[in-house]
Amino acid sequence: MSAGKTRNEIIKAADQLIYLNGYEHTSFATIANVVKISRGNFYYHFKTKDQILNAVIEQRKTNTRSMIRQWEQQHTKPAERIKCYIKIILQNWPKIKQHGCPVGTLCNEMTKLSHPSQKQARGIFTIFRKWLRDQFRLLGHEEQADQLAMHVLSWSQGVATMASTFKAQQFAENEVDQMCRWLDELTTGKSI
Template sequence: MSASETRQRIVDVADQLFYERGFEATSFARIATDVGLSRGNFYYHFKTKDQILDAVIAQRMEQTRAMLAAWEQDAASPTDCIRNFVHILITNRAEIMAYGCPVGTLCDELAKLDHLAKDDATGLFSLFRDWLRRQFTRLGREADADALALHVLMRSQGVATLATAFRDEVFIRREIASIEAWLLAQCPVGSPVHVYQPA
């Protein structure tokens, strides 16, 4: 395995551990063990856990940008774009019920720790906010696009939090249907609306 492949493996493993166990509870030694590296070889790639956290956040940002761009390219309408965002809760329901929202849990933990990277992690929410605001603007709701974007973020985070607490898939699906009904009510008369057909 090349040095770049090893570094990528470290970031991937750390990302999963930070999500499942939390940043503070994940030790440097645990990451090295799960990657299968000695401490000496590990330090060649990262000197501190904070450096790994920075790399994890940067990777999540890159992946999120790519996902949002793909949704915008493939969706038939702005409402479909927003539905794609909301349906993350169904697509990732098993992980969310077990560990929570990966963005929300990381932001929450780093804020409690008053960690230097907390603002960088919040940038993930800002990506979603800006993207959702663009979709509502495309939908003809420019005046209140940001408020609507924050509303969708708030509702999705609330669903994720309660899904983790109660581990209730029926609740998730019911709330997603409620959000979709709300979304349709936000569409101005004559706007392009594509009726979503669930898989």
């Protein structure tokens, strides 16, 4: 029954390594070394590299849902919840500075490799997208809800890319402020 434990450790290590160095750059051997396990044992749990990737994506989805649940518990106002998402980039700044947004960079790599798991990776974004859409609906923006959700996702992605490229924390802070103010104006009923 310790199989599940080993499996989880593999997924956890793979998750980290894929975030730090990218999927293609992450090898069987590297993961096995981190988990301190033989490559043979590794193969017992995952037959192919893509299977690990899918397991990692599934775990990221689970973590994402869990994080969203926390936001919902911490704040009842939709606008405050959305700001939680907006501010992730500042909370995780040290890591984002060096390795970018975990979701965005993975999707970029999947797109570039025309990888079969492209759709699954996109699914992480979809969780955020649907949730943001729901929050905007609660704010009374029925029709534009999805468009606004995509706008927030897109805005954050751009900031993550440019801030990590230029290692520009100040820029990230400025943009987060702008996003919050934009959201406030949206809440008080002005046009976008």
